Amino acid sequence: MEKIRQTLRDSAAARWTALAVVAFTMLCGYYLTDVVAPLKGLLEGKLGWGSSDFGFFNSAYGWFNVFLGMLIVGGIILDKMGVRFTGLMATIIMVCGTIIKFWAISTHSLDGQVWKVLWFEAPAQVFIAGLGFAIFAVGVEVAGITVSKIIYKWFKGKELALAMGLEMATARLGTGLAIATAVPIAKAFGVVDVSRPILLALILLCIGLLSFVMYMFMDKKLDASEVQKTQAEMDEDAFKISDIFKIITNKGWWYIAILCVLFYSAVFPFLKYATDLMINKFGVSEELAGTIPSMLPFGTILLTPFFGNLYDRKGKGATIMIIGSLLIIAVHALFSVPFLHHWIMAIILILVLGVGFSLVPSAMWPSVPKIIPEKQLGTAYALIFWVQNWGLMGVPALIGWVLEKYCITGQVVRDGLTVNTYNYTLPMLIFTGFGVLALIFAFLLKIEDKKKGYGLQLPNIVK
Numbered sequence: 001m002e003k004i005r006q007t008l009r010d011s012a013a014a015r016w017t018a019l020a021v022v023a024f025t026m027l028c029g030y031y032l033t034d035v036v037a038p039l040k041g042l043l044e045g046k047l048g049w050g051s052s053d054f055g056f057f058n059s060a061y062g063w064f065n066v067f068l069g070m071l072i073v074g075g076i077i078l079d080k081m082g083v084r085f086t087g088l089m090a091t092i093i094m095v096c097g098t099i100i101k102f103w104a105i106s107t108h109s110l111d112g113q114v115w116k117v118l119w120f121e122a123p124a125q126v127f128i129a130g131l132g133f134a135i136f137a138v139g140v141e142v143a144g145i146t147v148s149k150i151i152y153k154w155f156k157g158k159e160l161a162l163a164m165g166l167e168m169a170t171a172r173l174g175t176g177l178a179i180a181t182a183v184p185i186a187k188a189f190g191v192v193d194v195s196r197p198i199l200l201a202l203i204l205l206c207i208g209l210l211s212f213v214m215y216m217f218m219d220k221k222l223d224a225s226e227v228q229k230t231q232a233e234m235d236e237d238a239f240k241i242s243d244i245f246k247i248i249t250n251k252g253w254w255y256i257a258i259l260c261v262l263f264y265s266a267v268f269p270f271l272k273y274a275t276d277l278m279i280n281k282f283g284v285s286e287e288l289a290g291t292i293p294s295m296l297p298f299g300t301i302l303l304t305p306f307f308g309n310l311y312d313r314k315g316k317g318a319t320i321m322i323i324g325s326l327l328i329i330a331v332h333a334l335f336s337v338p339f340l341h342h343w344i345m346a347i348i349l350i351l352v353l354g355v356g357f358s359l360v361p362s363a364m365w366p367s368v369p370k371i372i373p374e375k376q377l378g379t380a381y382a383l384i385f386w387v388q389n390w391g392l393m394g395v396p397a398l399i400g401w402v403l404e405k406y407c408i409t410g411q412v413v414r415d416g417l418t419v420n421t422y423n424y425t426l427p428m429l430i431f432t433g434f435g436v437l438a439l440i441f442a443f444l445l446k447i448e449d450k451k452k453g454y455g456l457q458l459p460n461i462v463k
């Protein structure tokens with residue numbers, strides 16, 4: 001009888017170690033992504049950033065990814081050049097972008113300058129900090145798709161959804177730490193300095209870069225342990241630009257991409273404003289306001305791998321996405337009700353949001369390889385991220401604009417700084433709307449799965 005060849009991925013220790021190493025790099029990336037969000041009030045008081053400046057800055061996340069198509073380029077590079085080269089480039093780009101962002105927020109050389117670029121007018125500092133964030137975003141997004149492909153490489157036919165869930169859980173730890181620590185770090189030592197949390201993020205990212213370099217050695221070893229392909233097989237497997245056409249003509253892929261943009265638009269942009277919502281609607285003090293939203297990522301840390309494990313073993317991926325979308329709708333709708341303003345309600349809603357935010361991603365990302373072949377996976381993930389980035393870019397700006405135009409209720413002095421107060425009903429109704437649309441696409445995906453037999457309702461583990 002022919003002996004089944006063992007590769008490095010058959011060693012549980014090796015594949016879980018590889019996962020831990022790349023997940024740590026993502027933790028560092030997610031820390032920087034969200035570290036500025038809780039500083040909204042301090043940025044307004046200390047640096048004079050209004051809500052639309054804040055929204056504009058946050059929208060920078062998508063400037064290059066969306067308009068220059070950098071994510072798509074990153075996906076093609078990933079499928080053509082492999083995970084080692086692409087991941088290294090992505091992590092270096094993250095560090096470079098963060099250096100620019102840190103400089104912009106810590107320098108006084110831009111003080112008093114207002115720039116107008118295209119239709120946008122904002123302080124020069126907002127533009128340069130946004131530029132740094134936009135560069136960083138290319139790195140963190142390309143790193144995200146690279147890590148998805150890395151996980152598929154090690155875990156296909158094994159605990160794929162659990163592994164993806166654990167990676168997201170680790171990344172969420174970064175988000176939670178960012179939300180919980182940004183304000184205390186900025187206010188440490190009795191002097192308010194909003195650039196301090198960004199400096200910490202920069203140091204973390206340098207460690208994340210070293211961590212990825214360590215992964216590269218493991219990846220080389222994995223490749224060496226696998227059966228070497230013949231030239232003909234390599235030619236057959238090589239990614240071709242025409243593969244993009246195959247991806248974008250696949251209805252199932254579109255349903256996942258649209259569900260993704262709608263669902264994530266109801267969560268990540270919400271998190272950017274959640275601290276401010278706690279202060280304005282639930283009357284939580286600025287020091288503690290970040291604590292409640294930080295429960296969301298912390299809650300997902302256990303639940304995302306839990307639901308991933310469930311999907312691996314029992315299947316029901318499409319149903320998981322439907323339930324997750326329903327929860328998001330309920331939470332945002334209740335957040336929008338004006339008389340529900342007790343902080344305990346805020347905690348309950350954030351915890352339920354955490355369940356919804358664990359359900360959908362735990363099933364959505366491991367479902368992509370069921371619809372798209374491995375050689376196109378990098379590009380398929382990149383294109384989904386690209387569609388999603390329209391939302392991550394547009395929605396924070398939209399909410400910032402809505403707040404400033406329709407929701408200002410007055411002004412207060414906090415810590416000696418005069419800031420606006422806001423009514424969050426309208427923004428929360430907008431987030432509810434995204435949830436409703438996400439639910440529709442989750443149902444469409446389930447119908448398509450039934451028609452095409454993708455196996456979204458089947459377990460991932462091949463016995």
Ligand SMILES: C[C@H](N)C(=O)N[C@@H](CCCCN)C(=O)O
Pocket residue numbers: 141144145147148164167168171264361365385388
């Ligand atoms: C923000 C980013 N584009 C994203 O969608 N991240 C997902 C994880 C995607 C899978 C990464 N291996 C998230 O839920 O954080």
